[in-house]
Amino acid sequence: MCFVEIVVLAGGTGGARFLRGVRAAAPEAGITVVVNTGDDVTMHGLRICPDLDTVMYTLGGGIDEERGWGRAGESWTVKAELAAYDADPSWFGLGDRDLATHLIRTRMLDAGYPLSAVTTALAERWQPGVTLLPMSDQRVETHVVVPDPDTGRQRAIHFQEWWVRLRAAPDPSAFVQVGVDAALPGPGVTEAFAAADAVLLAPSNPVVSIGTILGVPGIRAALLGSPARIVGISPIVGGAVVRGMADRCLPALGIEVSAEGVGRHYGARSDGGLLDTWLVAPDDAADVGGVDVRRVPLLMNSPEATANLARAALDAAGV
Ligand code: FO1
Numbered sequence: 001m002c003f004v005e006i007v008v009l010a011g012g013t014g015g016a017r018f019l020r021g022v023r024a025a026a027p028e029a030g031i032t033v034v035v036n037t038g039d040d041v042t043m044h045g046l047r048i049c050p051d052l053d054t055v056m057y058t059l060g061g062g063i064d065e066e067r068g069w070g071r072a073g074e075s076w077t078v079k080a081e082l083a084a085y086d087a088d089p090s091w092f093g094l095g096d097r098d099l100a101t102h103l104i105r106t107r108m109l110d111a112g113y114p115l116s117a118v119t120t121a122l123a124e125r126w127q128p129g130v131t132l133l134p135m136s137d138q139r140v141e142t143h144v145v146v147p148d149p150d151t152g153r154q155r156a157i158h159f160q161e162w163w164v165r166l167r168a169a170p171d172p173s174a175f176v177q178v179g180v181d182a183a184l185p186g187p188g189v190t191e192a193f194a195a196a197d198a199v200l201l202a203p204s205n206p207v208v209s210i211g212t213i214l215g216v217p218g219i220r221a222a223l224l225g226s227p228a229r230i231v232g233i234s235p236i237v238g239g240a241v242v243r244g245m246a247d248r249c250l251p252a253l254g255i256e257v258s259a260e261g262v263g264r265h266y267g268a269r270s271d272g273g274l275l276d277t278w279l280v281a282p283d284d285a286a287d288v289g290g291v292d293v294r295r296v297p298l299l300m301n302s303p304e305a306t307a308n309l310a311r312a313a314l315d316a317a318g319v
Contacts, residue, residue: 005196006198009200009201009204016057019055021306022200039142047102056128070097104121116186180217197228198317200231231313231314232277232278234278273290281298
């Protein structure tokens with residue numbers, strides 16, 4: 001195989017796992033990951049980038065496999081000390097090892113380095129084997145519109161508060177990307193799509209991960225202008241999410257919680273949508289007009305299964 005350039009759009013845990021499969025299925029390829037930064041949050045004065053860290057740790061061998069986020073072998077001493085001071089927020093899991101990443105990132109951002117440069121610097125240690133590109137160097141934060149428990153009035157809270165403190169319990173009526181209008185595609189993002197031989201939409205949250213990336217002005221057009229085929233992998237299997245809470249996000253956009261619903265939401269590239277091919281689980285129906293739908297095992301429950309899934313996606317992309 002000649003040198004192949006693969007571009008993957010990804011969010012957190014599911015996207016990171018899928019990327020391990022892509023790396024295994026195409027060890028000679030150049031892999032560039034455009035990562036969602038809408039989940040980013042500032043807490044205790046530190047800038048935290050959950051999806052960038054989850055991909056970096058997962059591919060760098062530092063992830064806590066069971067949680068799917070944060071560092072393996074973690075301890076929570078600082079978190080306990082903060083709680084002892086009643087320092088809010090105490091509901092977010094800041095691990096001692098993980099804190100080093102946030103301290104370095106915050107120091108570099110404060111020194112004026114853009115997030116993309118910070119990400120490159122952090123990845124030096126972890127050697128993820130892929131190029132990590134934040135979707136934007138400008139801050140874009142996902143906020144969730146939910147009814148206020150006391151007044152019932154709609155109010156926007158940060159995604160992390162909804163996702164972690166409230167466990168996505170309140171029904172969201174909308175997701176807002178704060179700052180997106182002033183955001184530009186991160187350095188290297190549009191170039192990556194132009195040079196791509198394959199573009200993959202990882203089985204990440206279609207609303208707050210894939211949707212947030214594509215909401216950055218210029219990214220959707222760059223994606224659709226790519227010479228590569230665009231292959232998506234359904235994050236919904238058998239009408240349910242495999243992991244995460246995409247099922248709590250989809251209804252807010254009127255998207256059916258099914259492989260077919262998400263496929264139709266992404267739409268056919270020939271019709272102004274995103275997809276050339278849509279991969280769904282063997283038992284899932286997915287009649288998505290204008291899209292090549294293929295049934296493949298989607299459960300990433302072993303390195304082999306994950307590599308096979310990635311290989312199926314790359315086959316569909318023709319690489
Ligand atoms: N997810 C949780 O469910 N609980 C947490 O306390 C938590 C802390 C956390 C800290 C750092 C980090 O990088 C991720 C963390 N996550 C936590 C996951 C995070 O909320 C989600 O992974 C993404 O934002 C969605 O993909």
